[in-house]
Amino acid sequence: MSNKIAILGSGNIGLSLAKGLIKANKYQPKQVILTRRNVAALAGLAEAGSVTTSDNAAAVSEADIIVLAILPQQLNKLLDEIKPAINIHKQLFISVVSGVNCEDIRKYLGLDIQVVRAMPNTAIAIGQSMTCIGTDKATAENINVVKSLFDTVGITVQINEELMTSATALCACGIAFFLRSIRAASQGGTEIGFHAHDALKMAAQTAKGAADLLLQLASHPEQEIDKVTSPKGCTIAGLNEMEHHGFSSAMIKGIKLSAEKAGVLYKKSE
Structure with a gap:
């Protein structure tokens, strides 16, 4: 062959x-x-x-x-x-x-x-x-x-x-989740004064930089977050406001639901 x-x-x-x-x-x-x-x-x-x-x-x-x-x-x-x-x-x-x-x-x-x-x-x-x-x-x-x-x-x-369906949710569906978060950040940027195309570029590059910090430094998110947050500062105020509205729990629930859905796609087609 x-x-x-x-x-x-x-x-x-x-x-x-x-x-x-x-x-x-x-x-x-x-x-x-x-x-x-x-x-x-x-x-x-x-x-x-x-x-x-x-x-x-x-x-x-x-x-x-x-x-x-x-x-x-x-x-x-x-x-x-x-x-x-x-x-x-x-x-x-x-x-x-x-x-x-x-x-x-x-x-x-x-x-x-x-x-x-x-x-x-x-x-x-x-x-x-x-x-x-x-x-x-x-x-x-x-x-x-x-x-x-x-x-x-x-x-x-x-x-x-046995974790491949979970990988589908976290990595394959995950692209859409992170894109939506970048889109949301860019919309926030527009609301505070930036033109839409500038806000999107700024949000996307900021997200890319955040990801590279973790991958290149083998760092943990909270370790990098601590470097940006100061007592009574604007970063921790924004983070806590997002958490009060369920930012992390929404992402976790979405990934979990996607994994459940991915697991039955083939079974339903049989």
Whole structure:
């Protein structure tokens, strides 16, 4: 089998992964096969040398790594389509499908394939994804293969597979939560006098700086908060006002509800 990767369902996540792998020289364009019902949407990558097709089974038959990058409700139909083309001895499957266990995929196919789950987020488009990786019985070698692929588009963390649905809420849905908080901060900035476009830029860069403080200094949020808050000062007054209105509890409750919802997306589609 040739050294090719097939990305089935090339939407935002699939396309971004393909571009990252090619940019990092993990694969040459001709080694990347992309599938989508609307093949015309893949014209850019096709022109760059990648293989594009609407035939998922044909793509699987050509590849040694297969990425399942479709919605939970589309999974069973896709698995039915590709089953005849699967080689259980030579292929590794990577699933980025929310709420679907490795065992779910093996059980539906009735095949003992190697499956590793990966949960990136939309920051994959700029090479800044937080991707969580988990499996139940894939080999250490295959886990490392998956990590090396997603390391090209951000940061990876290996977690227990039973936490993958939680990772969906915290990291994938979490992008929207942090974006909403930045949007709210920019609206506050407009209310206190800044033009909307300036307020948004200021809020976004401030959020980016806050995140980098934690990542680059391996610091704790409260440690950095203490550096900004002084007795009877304006920062602690603002923080306490937000907490009085449920800022932290709202975020916690939202993440918890998203995790519950993510866990039943596939079950409801069966």
